Amino acid sequence: MIEVFGTLGPACDSDALLEQMFLAGMTGMRLNLSHSGLTESGPLIHRFQLAAQRAGIKPELLIDMQGPEIRIGDLSAPLHLKESQEIVLAHQNKLGPDDGVPVIPVPSHALCVLEAGDHILLDDGKLELSVTSASPKITAAVLRGGTLQKRKSLKIIDKPVPGPVLTQQDRENIRLAKDYGVTALMQPFVTSGAQLEEVRRELLDSHMGHIRIFAKIENREGVQQIQGIMPFADMIVIARGDLGNDMPLWELPVAQKTLSEICRKEGKPFLVVTQLLDSMVHSPYPTRAEVSDIFHAVLDGAAAVMVTNETAVGGYPVEVIQYLKKTVQEAELYRSLGRG
Numbered sequence: 001m002i003e004v005f006g007t008l009g010p011a012c013d014s015d016a017l018l019e020q021m022f023l024a025g026m027t028g029m030r031l032n033l034s035h036s037g038l039t040e041s042g043p044l045i046h047r048f049q050l051a052a053q054r055a056g057i058k059p060e061l062l063i064d065m066q067g068p069e070i071r072i073g074d075l076s077a078p079l080h081l082k083e084s085q086e087i088v089l090a091h092q093n094k095l096g097p098d099d100g101v102p103v104i105p106v107p108s109h110a111l112c113v114l115e116a117g118d119h120i121l122l123d124d125g126k127l128e129l130s131v132t133s134a135s136p137k138i139t140a141a142v143l144r145g146g147t148l149q150k151r152k153s154l155k156i157i158d159k160p161v162p163g164p165v166l167t168q169q170d171r172e173n174i175r176l177a178k179d180y181g182v183t184a185l186m187q188p189f190v191t192s193g194a195q196l197e198e199v200r201r202e203l204l205d206s207h208m209g210h211i212r213i214f215a216k217i218e219n220r221e222g223v224q225q226i227q228g229i230m231p232f233a234d235m236i237v238i239a240r241g242d243l244g245n246d247m248p249l250w251e252l253p254v255a256q257k258t259l260s261e262i263c264r265k266e267g268k269p270f271l272v273v274t275q276l277l278d279s280m281v282h283s284p285y286p287t288r289a290e291v292s293d294i295f296h297a298v299l300d301g302a303a304a305v306m307v308t309n310e311t312a313v314g315g316y317p318v319e320v321i322q323y324l325k326k327t328v329q330e331a332e333l334y335r336s337l338g339r340g
Contacts, residue, residue, distance in 0.1 A: 002328050003027045003060065003271070003304035006321060008044055009312025018051030020318045021311070025325030028060025030186065030306060034071065035151050037169055038063070038176045045180050060183045062214065065170045067188035068163035069242075072122065073105030075150040081127060082145045089114065089131075089138040101139075110154060110161050114138050118159060123152040125245040155245055160221070165198045175206050184212040186237060191221040196232035214271065218242035223255050230268045235304065240274035260300040269303035276307050277323060281314035291327045298331035 007030045012018055029048060031041060038045070045061070052059035073092040079102050081087065092105040104122075114120075120129040120140065128144040165187075166174075174185070187199050196213055203211050215233035217223060219242065230236065238259050244252045256272070263270040276294050277286045294305060307324060311317040 001027075002298060002302065002332065004321065004325050004328060005030055005060070005062065005271075005273075005304060005306035006311035006317065007032065007306070007308045008041075008048060009309075011313050011315070012311050012317040013044055013047065015047040015051045015054070017317060018048055019054045021321045022052055022055035022057045022059070024318055024321040025328075026321045027057070028062060028183070029311075030062045030064055030308070032064045032308075032312070033169070033173055034064070034066055034069070038173050038180050038182075042180070049181055061181055062184040062186050063173060063177065063182050064186040065173070065188060066167045067170065068165065069188045070107060070110050070154045070156075070161060070163065071151050072148070072154050073107070073150070075105070075148070078150075079104065079148040080145075081142045081148055083142055085142045085145070086132070087129065087140055087142065089140060104148070106154060109163065110156065111138060113159060113161055114156065119143075119157040121153075121155045121157060121245050122148055124241045125155075153242070155242070160219075165195045166202060171202060174202050174208065177206065177208050177211065182208075182211060184214055184234075186214040186216055188216045188239075189218045189222065189242070190215040190229055190233070191219070191225055193228045193232040196229065200232070217259060219246040220255075223259060226259060226262055230263070230266055233268070236263050236268055236270040238270060238272050240272070244274070257300070260297075260302070264301040270301070271304035271306055272297040272302045273306040273308065276305060277310045277320050280310050280316050280320045280323070284316045284319050286323050291323065294324065294327040295331045295334075298328055299335060 004025055004027050006021060006026050012021065086101055088101050088103045089106045089111060090103050091108060114131055115134050116131050118131040127146045127148060129140040130143050131140045133139045187196060190196060196215060199213055203209055212234035214235040214237050215229050216237040216239040218239045238256050240252060243255060260270065277290050279287050279290060297305060305324060305328060307320055310320040314320060
């Protein structure tokens with residue numbers, strides 16, 4: 001059976017609503033730990049477990065780790081950035097405006113590699129900056145504007161920035177995982193089997209060796225190194241959000257198809273995620289393109305599909321799961337008839 005995952009968030013923070021989602025065919029949920037820990041998410045997890053029990057489901061709970069992904073720091077308020085506007089990139093302790101210019105807090109290991117001419121993507125590519133100067137302070141011009149919230153992702157185009165495999169918060173969440181019924185761990189930006197070996201050691205040290213490791217492939221390097229990653233992963237995640245930031249979007253379908261074919265050939269389960277039903281964040285109905293996307297992901301051999309914002313912050317979480325599950329079932333039926 002293909003696993004159907006939602007994502008926990010304020011839009012489904014109700015045991016009654018979560019129960020409806022389980023009854024509609026959801027098998028488990030992702031919890032994004034980029035912004036908080038298991039302890040802070042305890043009440044939400046309790047409602048999730050209670051809903052699953054009422055629905056007669058033994059649910060999968062996936063924790064999505066911080067890992068090596070770069071994120072901006074905290075903001076005192078959302079920043080509304082306009083095209084051609086100048087901004088400053090600085091350490092977290094520099095939160096106020098710099099001579100009236102907005103400041104975006106950036107981790108030091110990312111700041112130290114920035115140079116004039118670098119292009120920066122924020123919030124999964126929704127906003128784009130161009131670095132105009134790196135001395136005496138780092139300034140940038142807004143190429144693609146929008147509203148920037150705290151703790152959003154930051155990517156420097158064509159410039160990898162080394163980071164820890166597991167942050168201190170990741171290690172603390174692993175230590176607590178058993179207490180909260182965690183069944184799987186999603187490791188971001190995997191580019192080598194050695195990274196997953198480190199994650200596995202941490203799990204074993206916390207007596208959580210049974211937890212499945214989901215390796216998120218989110219850049220070109222991960223695609224290129226997939227053969228070395230697969231032996232250490234229980235599930236490969238084709239994470240099209242950041243993967244689509246690392247290449248022109250018209251190349252993304254080739255990357256997805258390549259990963260699907262390799263996983264299928266090697267017998268490695270894989271999950272497809274990102275914008276499967278994105279229009280349903282604001283609409284009770286999906287687009288034709290979205291249901292076709294899900295259908296073909298299943299025909300390509302996906303063992304699991306997952307939605308994120310659609311259930312975490314969208315207005316129609318139950319309907320999202322209904323459309324996701326029914327489309328999966330239709331694809332499974334088509335495949336069982338030997339047509340896929």
